[in-house]
Amino acid sequence: MSILNFIKNRRTIRDTKRDSINMDDLMELLEAASYAPFHSKEEPWQFIMVSEEKEKEYYASKIVDSYERMELTETYTVEKIKKSTEFFKTYIIDTPMHLIITADHSENEKKNLEAIGATCAFVQNLQLAAWEKNIGMVWRTNPYIFDKQFYKEMGIPENRKILGALHIGYINSIPKGTKKRKHPSEWTSKLSQNISL
Numbered sequence: 001m002s003i004l005n006f007i008k009n010r011r012t013i014r015d016t017k018r019d020s021i022n023m024d025d026l027m028e029l030l031e032a033a034s035y036a037p038f039h040s041k042e043e044p045w046q047f048i049m050v051s052e053e054k055e056k057e058y059y060a061s062k063i064v065d066s067y068e069r070m071e072l073t074e075t076y077t078v079e080k081i082k083k084s085t086e087f088f089k090t091y092i093i094d095t096p097m098h099l100i101i102t103a104d105h106s107e108n109e110k111k112n113l114e115a116i117g118a119t120c121a122f123v124q125n126l127q128l129a130a131w132e133k134n135i136g137m138v139w140r141t142n143p144y145i146f147d148k149q150f151y152k153e154m155g156i157p158e159n160r161k162i163l164g165a166l167h168i169g170y171i172n173s174i175p176k177g178t179k180k181r182k183h184p185s186e187w188t189s190k191l192s193q194n195i196s197l
């Protein structure tokens with residue numbers, strides 16, 4: 001498949017098998033993804049792997065705690081809280097691998113932009129490379145990623161920023177159709193259209 005078609009055919013995968021991810025495969029994919037461009041001295045990305053049962057249980061419980069702390073469940077009935085807690089636990093336990101994406105973070109706006117940009121490039125490399133091994137993932141930016149207490153509980157220092165989590169597994173089904181993209185002419189403009197020269 002040409003690179004153009006490869007890029008166009010990748011899809012976010014929300015339906016994965018429960019089989020564990022082969023660690024050699026994952027390391028090979030991460031190594032390939034690390035060829036993403038980065039502008040700092042050292043790679044600005046760091047990923048926390050959550051794959052063991054006890055790690056998943058802890059992660060799920062900290063997500064639930066975070067939502068309570070953030071009062072996201074404040075309007076929920078007891079029954080609804082119970083259901084959503086169960087949903088998170090099942091989702092986290094049933095998904096073979098979670099990678100919490102973090103990037104270097106400091107007071108320097110330019111460095112932050114470069115760290116986020118490079119880490120996003122890494123993630124897209126990973127999503128594309130994984131396709132070759134029939135591994136799929138969804139990149140989620142759920143509210144807990146903005147909760148400072150969650151950082152502490154997950155052992156993430158303040159000089160790192162969470163950019164989301166990748167929930168990963170072998171592909172069970174690929175969604176039909178694609179999210180429609182506008183024609184590039186709709187989001188490009190010539191400078192001379194924007195200002196009079």
Ligand SMILES: Cc1cc2nc3c(=O)[nH]c(=O)nc-3n(C[C@H](O)[C@H](O)[C@H](O)COP(=O)(O)O)c2cc1C
Nearest residue numbers: 010011012013014138139140141142164175178179
């Ligand atoms: C930065 C970012 C955050 C995302 N957050 C979520 C999310 O919180 N929940 C979710 O279901 N999908 C999330 N997605 C996946 C997008 O919804 C998905 O990429 C989009 O629907 C296009 O589908 P495709 O990746 O198959 O082309 C996120 C994607 C990106 C790039």
